[in-house]
Amino acid sequence: MAQVLEFKLPDLGEGLTEAEIVRWLVQVGDVVAVDQPVVEVETAKAMVEVPCPYGGVVTARFGEEGTELPVGAPLITVAVGAPASGGPEVPAKGAEGSGNVLVGYGTSEAPARRRRIRSARPEPAASVTVAAPAPAAPVLPGVPDGKPDGPVPVISPLVRRLARENNLDLRELTGSGPEGLILRADVENALRGAAPRDQAAQLSPAPSAPSGSRRVPLKGVRGAVADKLSRSRREIPDATCWVDADATELMRARAAMNASGGPKISLLALLARICTAALARFPELNSTVDLAAREIVQFDHVHLGFAAQTERGLVVPVVRDAHARDAEGLTAEFARLTEVSRDGRLTPADLTGGTFTLNNYGVFGVDGSTPIINHPEAAMLGVGRIIPKPWVHEGELAVRQVVQLSLTFDHRVCDGGTAGGFLRYVADCVERPAVLLRTL
Numbered sequence: 001m002a003q004v005l006e007f008k009l010p011d012l013g014e015g016l017t018e019a020e021i022v023r024w025l026v027q028v029g030d031v032v033a034v035d036q037p038v039v040e041v042e043t044a045k046a047m048v049e050v051p052c053p054y055g056g057v058v059t060a061r062f063g064e065e066g067t068e069l070p071v072g073a074p075l076i077t078v079a080v081g082a083p084a085s086g087g088p089e090v091p092a093k094g095a096e097g098s099g100n101v102l103v104g105y106g107t108s109e110a111p112a113r114r115r116r117i118r119s120a121r122p123e124p125a126a127s128v129t130v131a132a133p134a135p136a137a138p139v140l141p142g143v144p145d146g147k148p149d150g151p152v153p154v155i156s157p158l159v160r161r162l163a164r165e166n167n168l169d170l171r172e173l174t175g176s177g178p179e180g181l182i183l184r185a186d187v188e189n190a191l192r193g194a195a196p197r198d199q200a201a202q203l204s205p206a207p208s209a210p211s212g213s214r215r216v217p218l219k220g221v222r223g224a225v226a227d228k229l230s231r232s233r234r235e236i237p238d239a240t241c242w243v244d245a246d247a248t249e250l251m252r253a254r255a256a257m258n259a260s261g262g263p264k265i266s267l268l269a270l271l272a273r274i275c276t277a278a279l280a281r282f283p284e285l286n287s288t289v290d291l292a293a294r295e296i297v298q299f300d301h302v303h304l305g306f307a308a309q310t311e312r313g314l315v316v317p318v319v320r321d322a323h324a325r326d327a328e329g330l331t332a333e334f335a336r337l338t339e340v341s342r343d344g345r346l347t348p349a350d351l352t353g354g355t356f357t358l359n360n361y362g363v364f365g366v367d368g369s370t371p372i373i374n375h376p377e378a379a380m381l382g383v384g385r386i387i388p389k390p391w392v393h394e395g396e397l398a399v400r401q402v403v404q405l406s407l408t409f410d411h412r413v414c415d416g417g418t419a420g421g422f423l424r425y426v427a428d429c430v431e432r433p434a435v436l437l438r439t440l
Contacts, residue, residue: 002079005054009041009073017159017184019043020068020220026076030058038076041069042220046351047312047344056080068219070177162187221313232375235291240370241419242406245427246393247386251401253433262328267386268306268360269330274429275358275381276302276323277436282422284414285379286355296413305354305374306334307361308341315341316374318354362386368404378413381426382406403430 009019019041026038037049038058056078063069159182163170166187173190175182218226232238250270257265279286279302287298304322308315317337322330340346357374362385371380384404391400407423429436 002056003081004059004077004079005056006077007038007052007054007075009069009071009075010050011071018068018070019048021063021065022047023065024061025049026058026061028058028061032056032058032078042312043348046315046346046348048347050075052076052078054078054080070181070183073177073181159184159187162191166191221310221315225314228375229372232373236289236373236375237411238373238408239411239416239419240406240408241416241423242368242382242404243423243427244402244404245430246391246400247403247430248401250430250433251386257327263331265327266331266334268334268358269327270433271360271381271383272304272306272319272322272330272334272358273327274426274436275304275356277429278422278425279356280323281425282414282418284418285409285422287378287413288355288376289378289410289412299355301355303353303355305357305377306337307357307359308338309364310341310344312344315346315351316354316357317341317346317350318352320353356380359383362403368406370406371408373408373410378410379419379422380408381423382408405430 020043021039022042023040024038025040026032026036032038032052032055034053034055035051036055038052040047040049042048052075058076059079060077062074062076069075160170162168162184168187168190170182170187173182173186174180176186177183217223251267254265254267254270283298284296286302287296289295290297301321302323304319305316306319308317317340319325319330319333319337325333337346337350340350354374354377356377357371357380359369359371359380360383361369361371362383365385367384367387369382369384371382373380382405384406386401386403388399389402391398391402393400405423405427407419407426409419425435
């Protein structure tokens, strides 16, 4: 008799506790191989194809396309080993998990204990005994050994930590997830003084939209951006300084590089080189604030985020070790990350771990902005469009290529003198690229 294993939505890392089913890649009855992608999901960070750690026949799927599931919720069940009812024999390989569900996030390789479960409306399938790990008892704030008076449906460690840090008793919440599962949104609603979503729906209906208007769910990338920017505004006492700079010589230098043969160098790559050189001189801005420890953490590496607009919204991919890359290497990495951003193939690892962000909003045809810091970083450099403007050059009025640079910084990590010094150095490198050569 075939052994039927349940595959649950794996931990996607970086605080991601939910994902929306975008597209099923298999049907009930399909034979799948170990590590074959079975579903495409959208998290608050990226679109991800989730591979199954088991090889066998799909016996059930859980959730329609467009459904949002919490981490730990069932995705599919797979029959492995001998045929269940005269069908073709399926491989038993993978019964203990391949360990390769997502890049950077593996599955357990320990055999799962068997238990019989009742699922919430799976697709039709034969009644089977499902092998699945028993859920661990949730650890609750203020409850010794995590043993409450009654069971509390919570899976995510992030939800438990968020509740614990804010002295919130999870036993007082009603979860809005499947079977009352408590989600991060339920905790955040409680902390804001709002009723959880299902309670609010019971207490009063949502106000009707005015004629001619529509409601757009704040979820996925848009929801993640909203949460991050709101948190930045709440937690970071930011300030912005800006300066106009004559970018004529920088543009000439780039033209000369690209005329000499070899791969073309992007303007963004040159700006990134300037940023990393400036951060080496002003390391206070390549940092984050640890509120719990009341410490400023300064990094000895630069993982440079850059804003990229996609059909799914604004994302900030991260170039790892940007300080160790030359202009050609930066150009190639920016191009690669931009391509996968537009294709929706960014992984959570591509979108996390940044220490400083470069925002070239000039591509939208605007001159200036006051960027919101990409929490938990300490600063962001904004670059406007480079356009011909009247400029006093060598004592005479001339038409030059002018750009506005703006720096938004966390005032906890430094004062205006440091921020101004950083921005002035960036402007000097833009105006006289030879300044940069002295620091390389």
